[in-house]
Amino acid sequence: MAGQMGGLSGSTTVTIVITDVNDNPPRFPHKLYQFSISEAAKPGTPIGRVEAEDADLGENTDMTYLIKDEEGAELFKVLTDSNTQEAIITVRKPLDYESKKIHSVVIEALNKYADPRFVDLGTFQDQSIVRITVTDVDEPPVFKYPSQVIDVQEDVRVGTVIGVITAQDPDVANSPVRYAIDHDSDTERMFEIDAVSGAITITNILDRETAGWHNITVLAMEAGNQSQVSKTALSIRILDVNDNPPELAKPYETKICEDAKSGELIHTISVVDRDEPQSGHQFYFTLAPEATNNHHFTLWDIKDNTAAIRIQRTGFNRREQDTFFLPILVVDSGPPALSSTETFTIRVCRCDNLGIIQSCNTTAYVMSATLSPGALIALLVCVLILIVLVLLILTLKRHRKEHHVPEDEEDMRDNVIKYNDEGGGEQDTQAYDMTTLRSLYDFTELKANEGGGGGSSSVATELHSLPQWSQNPEADFYMFRHYIRKKVEQADEDQSVPPYDSFQTYAFEGSDSPAQSLSSINTLSTTSEQDFSYLSDWGPRFRQLAGLYAGHHEEEVS
Numbered sequence: 338m339a340g341q342m343g344g345l346s347g348s349t350t351v352t353i354v355i356t357d358v359n360d361n362p363p364r365f366p367h368k369l370y371q372f373s374i375s376e377a378a379k380p381g382t383p384i385g386r387v388e389a390e391d392a393d394l395g396e397n398t399d400m401t402y403l404i405k406d407e408e409g410a411e412l413f414k415v416l417t418d419s420n421t422q423e424a425i426i427t428v429r430k431p432l433d434y435e436s437k438k439i440h441s442v443v444i445e446a447l448n449k450y451a452d453p454r455f456v457d458l459g460t461f462q463d464q465s466i467v468r469i470t471v472t473d474v475d476e477p478p479v480f481k482y483p484s485q486v487i488d489v490q491e492d493v494r495v496g497t498v499i500g501v502i503t504a505q506d507p508d509v510a511n512s513p514v515r516y517a518i519d520h521d522s523d524t525e526r527m528f529e530i531d532a533v534s535g536a537i538t539i540t541n542i543l544d545r546e547t548a549g550w551h552n553i554t555v556l557a558m559e560a561g562n563q564s565q566v567s568k569t570a571l572s573i574r575i576l577d578v579n580d581n582p583p584e585l586a587k588p589y590e591t592k593i594c595e596d597a598k599s600g601e602l603i604h605t606i607s608v609v610d611r612d613e614p615q616s617g618h619q620f621y622f623t624l625a626p627e628a629t630n631n632h633h634f635t636l637w638d639i640k641d642n643t644a645a646i647r648i649q650r651t652g653f654n655r656r657e658q659d660t661f662f663l664p665i666l667v668v669d670s671g672p673p674a675l676s677s678t679e680t681f682t683i684r685v686c687r688c689d690n691l692g693i694i695q696s697c698n699t700t701a702y703v704m705s706a707t708l709s710p711g712a713l714i715a716l717l718v719c720v721l722i723l724i725v726l727v728l729l730i731l732t733l734k735r736h737r738k739e740h741h742v743p744e745d746e747e748d749m750r751d752n753v754i755k756y757n758d759e760g761g762g763e764q765d766t767q768a769y770d771m772t773t774l775r776s777l778y779d780f781t782e783l784k785a786n787e788g789g790g791g792g793s794s795s796v797a798t799e800l801h802s803l804p805q806w807s808q809n810p811e812a813d814f815y816m817f818r819h820y821i822r823k824k825v826e827q828a829d830e831d832q833s834v835p836p837y838d839s840f841q842t843y844a845f846e847g848s849d850s851p852a853q854s855l856s857s858i859n860t861l862s863t864t865s866e867q868d869f870s871y872l873s874d875w876g877p878r879f880r881q882l883a884g885l886y887a888g889h890h891e892e893e894v895s
């Protein structure tokens with residue numbers, strides 16, 4: 338035995354594990370917490386965090402947080418952070434600084450897992466007060482009515498006030514409000530709003546049949562800060578006024594046989610009205626006053642907004658009259674009662690024995706009595722052939738005229754310019770400034786070249802005279818011939834003129850002429866002895882001119 342002389346003993350280590358139990362309640366370190374939040378905060382925005390302490394360990398420290406007062410629970414919401422066991426306070430509904438600036442919320446913390454063995458030790462929960470202060474922000478105006486419907490008669494006059502929109506600034510400053518209409522919602526500019534009072538007026542004529550509703554957007558903004566804008570929808574309903582007369586549903590036209598019987602129903606008509614009275618449509622039918630002497634047809638009002646047309650006589654002759662126009666007066670129930678006169682067309686046609694319409698054309702009926710269909714076809718063919726022949730002859734004549742051109746005209750293609758200005762006679766020496774024509778060519782130089790150094794025989798042989806416009810035997814025609822050749826060369830080299838030839842006549846007095854007559858009458862006198870045969874040597878351009886003067890010369894010789 339232990340303790341005795343010679344006894345045996347032993348030792349060991351004993352580990353005692355003490356497990357935690359939930360025997361400690363949660364406790365808030367502070368009994369009052371304060372936070373602030375803007376009144377513009379949206380729902381779900383976090384406000385702040387609070388935490389209750391617990392001396393236990395593990396899951397015995399898991400907390401659950403609640404809001405105990407009803408007002409706080411309506412505006413705020415509390416969540417538990419599972420990682421930190423903190424209470425997260427968030428916004429549940431929008432806040433309003435102008436309504437209430439400070440909110441006191443009671444937060445309660447309790448253990449998630451309570452041990453019933455320690456209930457007698459006290460309550461395992463704790464409470465704290467959270468004071469939330471709401472801060473003010475500049476808010477846009479608020480409309481008195483979020484949406485509004487206004488009823489307007491469609492015959493209201495332009496400029497009439499149909500309603501008033503009201504909005505105010507919810508801030509403490511209560512800034513003045515200004516109004517406007519969003520033009521994107523009123524593209525036709527049918528309405529206008531007073532910027533100060535919010536009164537809405539009509540700016541255009543309304544028509545329910547065109548647009549029964551007008552949906553516009555009204556803007557309200559602070560006078561000092563127009564960035565603070567709010568919108569509201571305004572619906573304007575146009576009430577009907579009887580301003581459209583009834584009219585036929587479609588342009589009615591019917592056909593009857595020549596042998597139609599009296600009393601026969603030929604058609605039933607109906608009308609339409611663009612108006613929509615609350616009590617419904619009621620139409621009345623009667624023949625127009627201008628049809629009072631009508632003895633062919635009658636109109637029967639069926640009293641269900643339709644009318645029937647019946648035949649009043651027996652038999653029609655479409656050769657005498659093939660079309661009847663029946664004016665019908667239609668009146669609505671108003672108020673005020675409106676009416677219109679519509680025309681109903683009735684055509685008389687030829688029918689077979691079964692009453693099936695064959696033809697309604699009077700012209701065709703008359704033609705068929707005199708000519709058979711074969712004769713009509715033959716007549717049309719003959720007329721067509723005659724037209725073709727006439728067109729063919731005209732085309733051939735036109736073709737020949739275009740290709741048959743005389744040889745002389747084809748070579749010359751002259752463009753004769755005619756001047757009808759009458760000269761002043763032989764005594765008229767001041768009508769034209771001769772220096773203008775003389776300046777075109779230096780005649781002095783020509784005469785010097787001709788007379789200097791004895792002159793060559795080749796030049797002398799070319800000295801032929803142009804038509805003698807005067808009786809002066811000493812006239813020098815070389816300068817005229819040279820001048821004409823010079824003008825011909827210039828015309829040939831000029832690229833700006835048309836390719837056809839131009840025959841131009843130049844009539845002016847020579848440098849040595851004492852203002853003799855330039856009249857062509859002297860040229861035709863029998864005293865002229867000029868020989869113009871050399872003109873034919875000047876080429877095809879002067880062929881016609883050579884023929885004219887050569888012919889005159891032969892007549893004078895004979």
